[in-house]
Structure formats: structure tokens, C-alpha cells
Amino acid sequence: MIPFPEPTSPAGSRAEVFLRYLDYFRESTVAKVSAMAEPELRRSRLPSGWTPLELLKHLRHVELRWIEWGFQGRDVAEPWGDRHEDRWYVAPDETRADLVAALRAQGAHTTEVVTAHDLAEIGAPGPRWNGADPASLERVLFHLVQEYARHLGHLDVVAELAGGPTGE
Structure with missing residues (x-):
């Protein structure tokens, strides 16, 4: 597990600070989902209906949309590939391992872009900018x-309700 990026930890740049936080949050998400029982990954415990695997896939696409499709201006085939019929979606054949690998690969790409x-x-x-000036x-x-x-x-609460790990 990556340690929390304490504000007092020296960093070489603001970019390094951003990357530390992103790495921490990304790996904390992976750790939470990895500690959950398989049946809980595709089950929703909230009225909104999302599942832990759907959240995992959503976060990968968030990075894709903001870094590749947005900042880099790349042509992305399915920038909203985490959605189906206006909600988050994971196909039955998508596995935890596949989604974790995709999230980590997207994180590696983000790191390359930032550096x-x-x-x-x-x-x-x-x-990506919907007609606004790019950020x-x-x-x-x-x-x-x-x-x-x-x-x-959000995932902390769902994991706790599912009997998984609690807190940070």
C-alpha cells in the first residue's frame, strides 16, 4: 500500500505532489476493491445502484476523458465507455483483474503526461471542453x-456495508 502523501513530506515539484495523491487514491481504490468478496463487486448496496466494479471502471474513464481526450486532445473511440443507458456499466465478462490493470495502465499514462x-x-x-476554453x-x-x-x-462506505475493510 502506498502511504498517504502527507503535506509535510518533501516534494520536488507541484506535479510530484499531484502524482503522489493520484497514486495514493488510485491504489487505495484498488486495495478496497481487491479486499472485497467477489459477489460484492457486482452488487450495489446503495439506492443509486452503482457497484464497486462500476466505480473502478468509471475512475479509469475519468482519467481517460480528462488526460487523453481532454488535455492531450486525442481522438478517443469511447470516452464514455464506462456508461450504458445513462449509468455506469460493467459487462459480465469484465473481471476485477482486467479493470484493475486498465486503471493502473491509465494511471501510468497520466504520470507520463504529467512528467x-x-x-x-x-x-x-x-x-472534451464542450466549447469552453481548454483548462x-x-x-x-x-x-x-x-x-x-x-x-x-463512497467506496469506503460501500466496503464497510459489505463487511470489507473500513476507513483509510
């Missing part, structure tokens, strides 16, 4: 950190 660009650099124009890499990373933190908190 190759200045935080003040503005993203490429494209459909800086720093603003994209800040958004990703809040998205991970919020969803990891």
Missing part, C-alpha cells in the same frame, strides 16, 4: 484528485 508537461500548459482544443494541466489534475477522493469515500 512531460508543465502544469501551466493549456490543453488541446477538442470536444491547464494543473486544473485538470486538481479535478482528478477531487474526483478520486470523493469516490474513494
